[in-house]
Amino acid sequence: MTALVVVLGLVVAVLALLVVGLLRSHAEILKRLHDLGAGVEPGQPTSQPASPTATPVTSREDFQVMPQVPSPPDREAFGGAADLVGVGAGGADALSVRIIGVEHDTIVAFLSSGCITCQKFWDAFAKPRKLKLPSGTRIVVVTKGPEAESASSVASLAPASFPTVMSTQAFTDYDVPGSPYFVYVHGPSGRVRGEGTGPDWEQVSSLLAQATVDAGLATALSGRQVAKPDADAAREERIDRELFEAGVAPGDPSLFSVTPPDGADATDADRHDHDGHHPHG
Amino acid sequence: MKLQAHGIETELPAGWEGRIALRTQPTAATRSIGDPAERTNPIVHLANFALPEQRGDFGSGAVDLMSEPHVLVVLFEYGPECANTALFSRQGMPKKLTPTMFSGAALQRTLPGQAGCQIFFTEGNRAFCLYTVLGGQSAATRVLPQANATLAGTRILAR
Amino acid sequence: MTVALPRRADRPARAESAELSSDGIHRDPGNHDPVATTTFAQRLAHRASGLFSGHTSRRSFLTRTAVVGSALAVGPIDFLLKPGTAYGYVCGTCTDGWTAFCCTINSGRNSCPPASFVAGWWKADNAAYCCGAARYIIDCNATCPTQCACRCSGASCDGRKTCCNQFRYGQCNTQIACYGPVVCRVATCTPPWRYDPSCTTSSATDNRTRDHGAPCLTTDCGTPIAKKYAALGGSAGFLGPVVAAEKANSDKRGRVARYRNGNIYWTSSTGAREVHGRILAEFGTQAGVNGVLKYPTSDTRTSNDKKSTYSNFENGRIYDRGTPGVFTVPRPYFAKHEAFGGISGVLGYPTGAVRRSRDNKSRYQNYVGGRIYVQGSRVVEIHGAVFTHHESIQGVYGPLGYPVNDLAPTGDRRGKAQWFEKGIVFYTPTTGAYGLWGKVLDRYAANGNVRGSLRYPTSKPTPVGDGRGTFATFERGNIYASSTTGGFQVNGAVLAAYLDVHGGPQGVLGYPLSELPPAGTPGGRIQTFEGGTLRYINDTNVVFTPNP
Numbered sequence: 001m002t003a004l005v006v007v008l009g010l011v012v013a014v015l016a017l018l019v020v021g022l023l024r025s026h027a028e029i030l031k032r033l034h035d036l037g038a039g040v041e042p043g044q045p046t047s048q049p050a051s052p053t054a055t056p057v058t059s060r061e062d063f064q065v066m067p068q069v070p071s072p073p074d075r076e077a078f079g080g081a082a083d084l085v086g087v088g089a090g091g092a093d094a095l096s097v098r099i100i101g102v103e104h105d106t107i108v109a110f111l112s113s114g115c116i117t118c119q120k121f122w123d124a125f126a127k128p129r130k131l132k133l134p135s136g137t138r139i140v141v142v143t144k145g146p147e148a149e150s151a152s153s154v155a156s157l158a159p160a161s162f163p164t165v166m167s168t169q170a171f172t173d174y175d176v177p178g179s180p181y182f183v184y185v186h187g188p189s190g191r192v193r194g195e196g197t198g199p200d201w202e203q204v205s206s207l208l209a210q211a212t213v214d215a216g217l218a219t220a221l222s223g224r225q226v227a228k229p230d231a232d233a234a235r236e237e238r239i240d241r242e243l244f245e246a247g248v249a250p251g252d253p254s255l256f257s258v259t260p261p262d263g264a265d266a267t268d269a270d271r272h273d274h275d276g277h278h279p280h281g
Numbered sequence: 282m283k284l285q286a287h288g289i290e291t292e293l294p295a296g297w298e299g300r301i302a303l304r305t306q307p308t309a310a311t312r313s314i315g316d317p318a319e320r321t322n323p324i325v326h327l328a329n330f331a332l333p334e335q336r337g338d339f340g341s342g343a344v345d346l347m348s349e350p351h352v353l354v355v356l357f358e359y360g361p362e363c364a365n366t367a368l369f370s371r372q373g374m375p376k377k378l379t380p381t382m383f384s385g386a387a388l389q390r391t392l393p394g395q396a397g398c399q400i401f402f403t404e405g406n407r408a409f410c411l412y413t414v415l416g417g418q419s420a421a422t423r424v425l426p427q428a429n430a431t432l433a434g435t436r437i438l439a440r
Numbered sequence: 441m442t443v444a445l446p447r448r449a450d451r452p453a454r455a456e457s458a459e460l461s462s463d464g465i466h467r468d469p470g471n472h473d474p475v476a477t478t479t480f481a482q483r484l485a486h487r488a489s490g491l492f493s494g495h496t497s498r499r500s501f502l503t504r505t506a507v508v509g510s511a512l513a514v515g516p517i518d519f520l521l522k523p524g525t526a527y528g529y530v531c532g533t534c535t536d537g538w539t540a541f542c543c544t545i546n547s548g549r550n551s552c553p554p555a556s557f558v559a560g561w562w563k564a565d566n567a568a569y570c571c572g573a574a575r576y577i578i579d580c581n582a583t584c585p586t587q588c589a590c591r592c593s594g595a596s597c598d599g600r601k602t603c604c605n606q607f608r609y610g611q612c613n614t615q616i617a618c619y620g621p622v623v624c625r626v627a628t629c630t631p632p633w634r635y636d637p638s639c640t641t642s643s644a645t646d647n648r649t650r651d652h653g654a655p656c657l658t659t660d661c662g663t664p665i666a667k668k669y670a671a672l673g674g675s676a677g678f679l680g681p682v683v684a685a686e687k688a689n690s691d692k693r694g695r696v697a698r699y700r701n702g703n704i705y706w707t708s709s710t711g712a713r714e715v716h717g718r719i720l721a722e723f724g725t726q727a728g729v730n731g732v733l734k735y736p737t738s739d740t741r742t743s744n745d746k747k748s749t750y751s752n753f754e755n756g757r758i759y760d761r762g763t764p765g766v767f768t769v770p771r772p773y774f775a776k777h778e779a780f781g782g783i784s785g786v787l788g789y790p791t792g793a794v795r796r797s798r799d800n801k802s803r804y805q806n807y808v809g810g811r812i813y814v815q816g817s818r819v820v821e822i823h824g825a826v827f828t829h830h831e832s833i834q835g836v837y838g839p840l841g842y843p844v845n846d847l848a849p850t851g852d853r854r855g856k857a858q859w860f861e862k863g864i865v866f867y868t869p870t871t872g873a874y875g876l877w878g879k880v881l882d883r884y885a886a887n888g889n890v891r892g893s894l895r896y897p898t899s900k901p902t903p904v905g906d907g908r909g910t911f912a913t914f915e916r917g918n919i920y921a922s923s924t925t926g927g928f929q930v931n932g933a934v935l936a937a938y939l940d941v942h943g944g945p946q947g948v949l950g951y952p953l954s955e956l957p958p959a960g961t962p963g964g965r966i967q968t969f970e971g972g973t974l975r976y977i978n979d980t981n982v983v984f985t986p987n988p
Contacts, residue, residue, distance in 0.1 A: 083282065083298075085282050085283075085284070087286070088300070088302060092286060092287070092303060093286050093287075093300065093301060093302040093303060094284040094285055094286035094299075094300070094301040094302075095284065095298075095299065095300045095301070095302070096282045096284055096293060096297075096298045096299055097298050097331075098296070098297075098298045098331065101295075101296065102330075102331060104331055138331055159334075160334065160335065161334050161335065162334055163332075163334055304643065304645060307574070307643075312573045312574065313565055313566045313572050313573055313574065314565045314566070314574060314645075315563050315565070315574040315643060315645075316574065316631040318631065318633070318641050319563075319631070319641050319642075319643040320641045320642055320643060321643045322642055322643070335647070337562075337645065337646030337647065337648055338562065338644045338645050338646060339607075339609075339644070339646065341646050341648045341649075342648060357644070358642075359610065359611065359640065359642040360640050360641065360642040362640050363610070363611070363614050363640060363642065366614035366615055367614065367615050367616065367617040368466065368608075368610055368614040368615075368616065368617050369614065370464075370617065371463070371464030375463060375464065382463060382465060384606060386590070386604060386605060386606040386621065387465075387606045387607060388537070388605060388606075388607060389605065389607045389646075390536075390537035390538055390605070391537045391601070391604060391605055392537050397607070398465065399465065399606075399607060399608065400463060400464040400465055401464055401466070401610060402464050410610055
């Protein structure tokens, strides 16, 4: 009985989350339409273009990892993943490690031989059984190349159970801000599931596990989506049609950018007086 | 993706990863890893699957993980005293492997469904063994073109 | 129950082998695929092995075997943490893909069997079998034409395959191009190029085989000294930590390792033995293995009477008696001492070191009960009352001189006698020990010594007091001798008359000049003296006749 109650509670929570998400999405679309003048009955005033000071969709706080650890710098989106090629620890051997288009996931750990925080990770990687890696996940350690790192130091630190690649190019490819830094890559798609850093492996692994849960939740949600009420579906269809008739096709940059096109002056048709409406910003 | 080390270079096709490595030379202070008189020589491991870090020179540890579409190519070098001897009399690295060259018995460790091919040769006065393992012998015609592409992209520089 | 199905027709081997050889594939033409030529049942087992490997469990069997113990001894951490059974970990199975060890299939011999040759090798690092050093596995490949068939070894442990894996490591016998499958593996801690000169030093590594084992393989872990040290508790034992690592002695016979509280010595004939404490100190004063004692042949032991500890050596023993001291009993003293019962015998514990006599004619060692003299090759002990008596008459510097043999029974079941350079000591428990020498001894011996009428002496030769002669008493008479007369026996009624009536040798009769004739002598039984005669009539009637 208790189990049944718990399951029902979980279902309710999931549904609530879904509803909130849909409502938010709907609100955003309505706002955009209003700014573009779509959906306005003839004769009704249309909205002004959104002000250049409109709040971005995402904020830095969304990506705050740990209070005491500096956030990654602003990015437009997560960086991409790439296969790794470089020299082995010690600087003499050559190796390449596939990250993309493989069956397994990979945690790419960007470390250095000199940083104090990195030492905890070097030590942790020396005991692979205690890492509690997600099933089907491989760790690859990456340091900068021999021109920027002490190859002998890396050789003495390199874990026996995971490949270690010395490659400065990898730091560039992954847009790594500094070490230690971790990127969790979904092998089959090459998509970055999560990235960040932490003071020790316990913290990092819990963050990565959370990323896994989130991804798993999204997957679970997509598989268990509740059929939309007819009224919602009809409304979305109408919005799509009106956007298209206004020249805004799916993927149109105007749907994502809040600044007016460069060099373009606002035309009378574009200026809308809200009179009594809040300026959108 | 190009790898180059220890006088060997290889241009890996998409979907492959590799290692060109030299094990640590034992010394009098490190008898746990061998006698100081031993001579380590370059070893190349190329695979279309994720290579585990702990591997034997002829692929043990990696072959355990192979399934039907997987191929492991091992290039194992011997000392100069072996070059051009009877066992290593073949000149030049093979570039084209065919299914008939493979056998379920020609394996360092015979695992069900797998097949191996071992060829000793000399190139550039360097003695080698080319040891190729198929995760599934039945997939030979499908996967050997990949292995041959890997071999085609591999060059041994003379001593 | 399996049914033997007809074999598939084999492909033409010769044509294929020619093609393979040109490709550099040197398989035995007659047996290019050992697995294909096995029976249907074996191939079925081979293909199905992947389905079952790792799924079968023999844990109940393991609890009844020593295999688990072997695995724990060989690699306890790996065994406890790795998946799989201990049986598989150490013993292997026919389906695990590896080849059996040679000692399993070659009548216990860890070497290549006939029709095979040393073809290559690899090492496994940090091998417990070699006490943390690298362990070498040497493959014995079948010669061409292959004379074996792919099969399981059939052993309950190391039931791995033989003659199945057509693979070669290739560092050895590179002049041989054609090879068959691996027949078996040799396991050794000796580098392969020292095992077989045809092997090169080109290193190959496979740590997966590090702890592969077989009942016929034993750990080759360390030197005898290292094993001894470990058996004695290592650094936590009474020897304490290592002070000087094991090394060969300059005599090229043995080796020694030094620890805080003792040493361990080894030779191939004596084995590894510890020596410690005061015994070690004494051993050092005896010049150690380079001295008379040579190498130890036992560890320290406690005597049966619990009054000492001792260590045996090739040439003797050292006793630590506690407060009395530590004493070496070297050869040849040790053999003599042991012949007389050792510390439990008549000599007892040694009480001093071996010494050289003042006259440089001997060396000797004292014991609680006596002494052992060594003169050249002659080794003689002297003990008890005889020793006491000898010492009372100035020992080797006295009238007897050096003992020339050990105390021995006289044959009459009463007493014993010991010969000296210049005399004999006679002993019975009732008469004590007395030495005889000179004319007294001559007469005693002429009269049948202990079997004569006198029986055992009851005194040593003693001066009469007149500056002329000596006499000795016996159980049944006396012997008198002087510088001008020989020794003569006087006993019975004649002796009584001689002493009591006529004053003995200092009386009118003087020293005897003859023996008393036996009964029936014509003219009567008359004993002649310097000053007259005594005629024995009967025990109560002895007639004196002075000289004219």
